[in-house]
Amino acid sequence: MSKSKRFSILSIIVLLVSLTLILTKGFNLGVDFAGGTLIQVKYEGDAPIEKIRKAISVDQSYESASVTRFGSDDEVIIRTKTASSKLGEDVGKKMNALLQNTGTFEVRRVDMIGAKVGSELREKGLMAMVIAIIGILLYVSFRFEWRFAIASVLALVHDVTIAMGMIVLFNVEVNLDILAALLTILGYSLNDTIIVFDRIREGIRTIKNPDLSDIIDESVTRTLSRTTLTSLTTFFVVLTLFIFGGEIIHGFAFTLLVGVIVGTYSSIFVASPILMWLGFSVSGYREKEAVKLKREKEKEKMRAMYENGTL
């Protein structure tokens, strides 16, 4: 546990950096959350970005549009902040007309999100995060003890914050799928933490030494292979998603990748120290368990007596 100070400091530094990034640079909100129009166009050969920009700026609504490469050189994304609510206007058709002389191209995707829907999705997204965290808190309290629950949730918040920091750092566009990735991280990175906690719980019952830090040390060491291996298998698959899964889920895979790495790290080096820090007392826990056991035995006795007719 002496090393834990070093890791705690590392965690705090990375956390602070992430928070600073989030609060200053801010998220690159995609159309799902900010509203607006997004058009994906694929060219035969390299996409002529300057030509495209000129061609669309003819139309007033695309004057301040951004044109960026998407994955490969032949595909671009055109993005504006406005979205038209009129059914009669078709953005795809408009684009076909505006880009007529820029080359051979195909409009592959059009997303148009009105401001109302954008803000609704933002709200829903936040709600989802909060409810997931509460759900997890309740479940872990129920299965372990409230201190475990708080420790695990704090570790999760640590993971998600760092993941969000990375998202800001690498300018990943935040859409609904990124939110899904974050929620998945919430659920998944808890897995490792629970494996360690489960071992600690067992250790508390069986190891004679009531010093929590020793119990934790031993449990973490014994589960080290387990924790790293399960994360390794998940890391493999997320890596293939990241490299081969295509540009559309690239951001999603990236978020998951960061989540798996940070999640493993936090399960080993963050969750347990927090447990200690929260004042978890081994003897207190053992006493409570003993009381619980006694009550169970009494209930059994009563039931047996009832069945035998002596009650």
Next chain:
Amino acid sequence: MKTLNFRVVLFAFALIFGVVFSIPSLTQSEQGKKIILGLDLQGGLHMLLGIKSEVAIESRIKSMAATVKYVFDDEEIIFDDLRMNEDGKITFELLDSDDVVKAKEILQKEIEGTTLSENGLKFTLEMTPEEKIRTEKNAIDQAVDTIRNRLNEFGLAEPTVAKQGTDKILVEVPGIKTQEDKQRLKKLIERAAHLQLMAVDEERNARVSTMSAAEAKSFGNVILTDVNTPEKYLLRAIPVLDGSMLTDAKVGFDESNQPVINFTLNGQGAKIFGDFTGQYVGKRMAVVLDSKVYSAPNINERIGGGRVQISGRFTFAEAQDLAIALRSGALLAPVIIESERFIGPSLGADSIQASSLALMLGFVLVVLFMVLYYGMAGVIANVALVGNLFLILAVMSLVGATLTLPGMAGIVLTVGMAVDANVIINERIRELLHQGKSIGKAIEDGYNNAFTAIFDANVTTLIAAVVLVVYGTGAIKGFAITMGIGIVASMLTAIVGTHGIYQWILPRIDKKKMVFWFGIKKEEAK
């Protein structure tokens, strides 16, 4: 001798079940339930529509006013100055105080959801708040039905039109390939198809070009333009009839072989039309569609058959679309787009390719790793993994779940997460063997001890999946459902399944060959 136990039997059933019900989707055969591909994989259009409900209310008020006029005329109650004013109230004046009681009775009978206030012989009819809410709700429900009818007639595969929440309409049309089709579809949906038959105010029509809208209103009229020419008409604001009395609309051809639309009115509509034309001989009536005058023929005689024709120099395609729109009913309120997502077919195909590649590579990596690190135990885990994948596909096909691009990613994730259970169990077994326990005991204890940890871990991931299903939309929901099914299936295959297999082949396991069976390195084993 291999011992059959319920676990391995259960696993065998699950495996067979999985393979059998995956076959339709994998071979794309006609029979059997196939998995439904999401719009982001097969291409198509997804829209969230809203309606401008103020217009629905306005329409309803107009319709009420038309009813007032008709029933008063019918009962021979003399009234004056029937008009709709700015705040949506209908006012009129009765000329004979003897009529008051009768008028009140009739109004109560014929028009619901209004309150009537009187000031001497001047009356005001106003919509109640409840009626307003009811009208808005009806407008959305009716919009859903109307749009569904229109899309069904459009002839595309299985469009979905459904109400979302209280005020939005979800429209999903898979398989739209071109921008032209997309625009045609949107125009079809957008078309109000609000048909009205209105009387021309012949006394004042000559002055129409110099009259202002306000002045027209003061006479109880409204100025509308022709659909093809700039000609203006002064029309009585309260319509004679509207499209709700239409029973059919068909495309036909007139003498010069131009497409026209012939429509038929229902019983009440035919009667009203007959009465009106009987009274209006020598004057003109205007056929107005979506506030544009299509024609304004002279009424030569009373028309009793309830058949009307409109011509407007349409192309055949326009006439067809218009007929569809008229047949499906009018949209009482204009429809607006809240959000729209269109995925072209080539992008859909590319997405399937990319995610399938990732799935295969990920699967191969995991399988290799398990065999190399855990030996035979890894092979058993891989068998369970294959069963898991088939189960996911089978369950999704049977349940009719939609596979989206994030859903594919969810399957890839499941591959990584499903083996986690086996890693935990195998590590535990290795530890117990290390401690010197017998194989049978090591396996049983391994499964027992590891189970709680795996169960808790899976439940927490399931919590995240459930939250995503509840709060997620479209593609994300697909991801959560796929992941949820994957986790539950993995508990069946990775835990129960592999446990069963071990119990089945237990007598065969040779303690001397630990490296082969569990991948334990020689130096570790005692």
